[in-house]
Amino acid sequence: MTGVDTTPSTPASGAEDRTPLVVVDDLCKVFPVADRAKIHAVEHVSLQVDRGETLAVVGESGCGKSTLAHLIIRLLDPTGGRIVLDGADITDLSARAMRPHRQKMQIVFQDPFASLDPRRTVGRAVGEPLRVHKVASGNELEERVANLFERVGLERQHARQFPHQFSGGQRQRICIARALALEPELVIADEAVSALDVSIQAQVINLMMDLQAEMGLSYLFISHDLAVVERISHRVAVMYLGQIVELGPRSAIFENPQHSYTKRLLEAVPIADPRRRHHRPLLTDEIPSPRWGPGEAPERVELAEVEPGHFVGVEAPTG
Amino acid sequence: MANSDPPLLSVRELTVTFDAFTAVDRVSFDLHEGQTLAVVGESGSGKSVTALSIMRLVELGTRGRITGGEILFRLPDGAVIDLIQQSESVMRDMRGNNISMIFQEPLTSLNPVYTVGNQVAEAVMLHQGLDRAEAMDRALEVFELVRIPEARQRLGEYPHQLSGGMRQRVMIAMALSCDPTVLIADEPTTALDVTIQAQILGLMRELQNETNAAVIIITHDMGVVAEVADDVVVMNQSRVVEQGSVYDIFERPAEPYTRALLASVPQLGSMAGRDEPARFDLVGEA
Helix, strand or coil: CCCCCCHHHCCCCCCCCCCCCCCEEEEEEEEECCCEEEEEEEEEEEECCCCCCEEEEEEECCCCCHHHHHCCCCCCCEEEEEEEEEEEECCCCCHHHHHHCCEEEEECCCCCCCCCCCCCHHHHHHHHHHHHHHCCCHHHHHHCCCCCCCHCCHHHHHHCCCHHHHHHHHHHHHHHHHHHHHCCCEEEEECCCCCCCCHHHHHHHHHHHHCCCCCCCHHEEEEEHHHHHHHHHEEEEEECCCCEEEEEHHHHHHHHCCCHHHHHHHHHHHCCCCCCCCCCCCCCCCCCCEECCCCCCCCCCEEEEECEEEEECCCCCCC | CCCCCCCEEEEEEEEEEEECCCEEEEEEEEEEEEEEEECCCCCCCCCCHHHHHHHCCCCCCCCCEEEEEEEEEEECCEEEEEEECCHHHHHHHHHHCCEEEECHHHHHHHHCCCCHHHHHHHHHHHCCCCHHHHHHHHHHHHHHCCCCHHHHHHHHCHHHHHHHHHHHHHHHHHHHHCCEEECCCCCCCCCHHHHHHHHHHHHHHHHHHCCCCCEEEEEEHHHHHHHHEEEEEEEEECCEEEEEEEEHHCCCCCCHHHHHHCCCCCCCCCCCCCCCCCCCCCCCCC
């Protein structure tokens, strides 16, 4: 293991499977761009997702959180590092060899309209993974699709309708139903509730939590919204310029943040309470770019464990 | 600000229809000098159509029609006019000079082939009849007002060379360039990252202290409302559900809709001391 071991230091006990569902070790993704420059999108990221837990990855535009999600689900090939899913190293598997592993992890994207074919019924969309993986057909397929609709709070008759007949929140429920069709163990939610109105967002988050309780799902919850993350996650990783700068239990990150970037991020969140109004200094800092010129490379952030399970990037003293 | 002053802007029973659909239904509120009024609501509540109607932009390029009500605006000389009754040429003169607007996505509001300095200067030349050199001086002045670093150099840059936050500063600079008395900001920070959003909200508050402009901020984000608003208008399904001071709305919401909206807002810090994630306690959920 080349990265820092960010395994939570809880001892294994009981009969249930305590091995992590996903282990990401020293994962890197570099995109070559014009003028021999490179985008270091994901830099030496190590983390794990435990069974039944929600690990949130937070950060601002360009921090690499979505690239990380796409690497884990193998939509992109990493330039370095390993991805282990349920004990199997899937880093270098071909598309065909990935197939059995794909059933174990599914992804839900931000825009449910772009994720559904407007000319097909939503029942067809939800049943598609079952057909592709030859899990079910005929009446059994229909029955399973109907059950999935009910499971996400829709009605079985909805399966015969088309995407434009649904609201944004309903469409996202349909995408969740499709993600659940193969009974995955991991669902990656890539800004899955970000485009929804706040009352609908709360309902979809409640649905995700209910499904987790019922099915023992793990979530990798990619988000820029810290208030949502505080609500839904067990553990949180904060990313900045492709690297994890802080990782730990939810309470450690939100109640005892240590890294300067985590603190800055938390202080920036507008709070829906006029008595807690911030007095903000007039800053003009910009979010730095992960683009590096020829011969340049980002400095690696070393993580130190400050309390059990709480890892913080070591910062150079400012001055 | 004392609310006994005559309002700067008074929207009364405003009704806007799109064919058979009523997008804004008898909406009324007042805006006073130096006040920040937030109009908050979810998608389709009518908040943006209300803003576009005040600018009289709703009839340009959309099928929207203002079918009722008044939009009374107090001019600097004290005369009060109904914006709904004004001709397009009068409105063209009002926009920018008296009322200006900033939008959510600064990239689509800026012309990609002109430098940002030119675009701000053009607005000033058009509205205030300054020559090019004077207009460029004014552009530099407002760039410095909105704290754009290296303002003189930035005047000569194109929109694509600026970050999202800097582009929104340019839009605010342009909106303030003719000293309007009313600034309407439609989701001004929605497309921005949270640390940049914090900067822009801080800037808007500071500018209001410096310029004493009245601000209407259109937003879906109750966090943004709590940070900047003096008073709040809550809209749902084309109507005003409730209005009051920011403290009334957050601490003593009278209407079930307002209470339901607030209950679904994730509050940073609300989970302190709890180890496990927690569902939202939603009204009327099974």
